[in-house]
Amino acid sequence: MPSPPDYDLSKLPSGIAGFDAIAYGGVPEGGSTLIAGTSGAGKTVFALQFLHAGATKFGQNAVFVTCEERPARLVRNVRGFGWDLERLVEEKKFAIVDLSADPQEEQVDLGTLHLTALLARIEAAVRRVDAKRVVLDSVGSLFPQFADPGMVRRELLRIISYLLDLGTTVIVTIERGENEQSIGRFGVEEYIADNVVILRNRLERETRRRTIEILKTRGTIHQRGEYPFTIDREDGLTVVPLSSTTLEQSAPDSRITSGIEMLDQMTGGGLYESSIILVSGATGTGKTLMVAEQVRAAIRSNQKILLFAAEEGREQLCRNAAAWGVDFVGAEESGLLRIESHSPEEIGLEDHLLRMKRRIAEFEPSRIAVDSLSAFERVSTPKSFREFVIGLTSYVKVKRITALFTNTTSLLMGTESVTETHISTITDSIILLRYVEINGEMRRGIMVLKMRGTWHEKAIREYLIDGTGMRILGPFTGIHGILSGVPTYTFSSEAQRLEALIPDDEV
């Protein structure tokens, strides 16, 4: 991914996490930006967050012109985000101009009028708080109040250009029809704004998915396409800037142990620090055991590890780990381990990603494990799953965290899964766990399929699972096609066949 180029127009930080990354700096300063979206897409939150951040973080006071929502309701609605607009109004950092229609009042339009009074009110508010940021939300609600839509269009344009002359940066929101044909419904959008941002709130596979797209920015550049975003109480609106995460993370060559001595040998000396490891295997091959081994290794080297469990509850994980001789409960008590157990169905993938990032930021682990990544695939489209994986991996890379992901393959023998094809290019190491059928007996085989930047063993070794965890034995010999799921045997003699059946260390 290219790094953000030098932009020709200066931009204002929006105060919306992730947006500035896809907009290469933020909202064009001294310009007008149109935010279009269907009802409930998050336009007002976007606009208010821009203003609130301006007034509280960047020393840029703000004016909010509301055409729809009553000011009292507005103030109440955003209190949940921790935005105290009333106090900002008292401190003369924020002003609200109320254009909402009053149902108690009658109104007659005899034609040939101007919205000069409106302009005067907005100007007075801008001068009163010395505003640098102005929002008109949402201008569509103005049209029904007057007989002549052409007049409203003309006057809006006049108001916006006047605001730009005053040196403010303007955001105008507009409601979009459900059909998504045109940008707005009132024919203002073509010339009203230099920049157009579209917010979407679509139903995909029975889950709501919010995305943001920068459609155009006049005279400057931006990232293209739709980016997922979330709205929640902690941060308001957060854009997940996927492709804007650069691949310039450092790649340390220090190694850490996988927790299994033989696996460290197979990988040529252990796993790389701050690398992404994918453990892929069918159900029951010991993926969760690999996670437990990671926890054991982390505890031994006094490193913090954060475990995201998507398939098993906390109790069950602790019990299983205890059966392999790993004390999860004790590790949690000593503060080295934290288990986050959430069902993938609970919330949307973007929200999962946001929550994971927050937990990582809070706990500051050296390692994380996600068991299993493929569980998240169940609840999403391939596109948003890919975005989720990229978002998570790039975050842990930046944080220099070693991450172990598990992936459940759908078939017992051989073959790959969708998850593998999706994320194999992002991972640094891939470890395969496979069932191997030999003479009517199910055995288990482990191999290091990929290990970026180092030698690794190419053989498929047999392993056992017992009360001490995972025990890796010698390589299978005389067998081909384990990965394809259809092994063939090339034993020349009975003796060789027997030898293959008996693991190395037992000879």
Place this chain on the structure above:
Amino acid sequence: MIFRLSLYISGESARSYAAIRHIQAIARSHLTDRHELEFIDVLKDPERAERAKIMATPTLVREFPGPRKKIMGEFGDHNAVIQALEIEIYN
């Protein structure tokens, strides 16, 4: 019944003066001795326009009798203004 009216205009323009003339004429002929008329220039007193939630100019507001009513636009058609003010009904 006394009609209390406020006329919001913007600046000392020909449009503003025309609006004032029309409303004064209507008040004289149809609300003789039973009207209070106030003129507000929104450019000089935007805070007043904010409180009254005025958007367009010119706007004539019937403050009393209630309910509050806004009549916006050109007042050249006196009959339309008289009708909008509902003078006959309140007589």
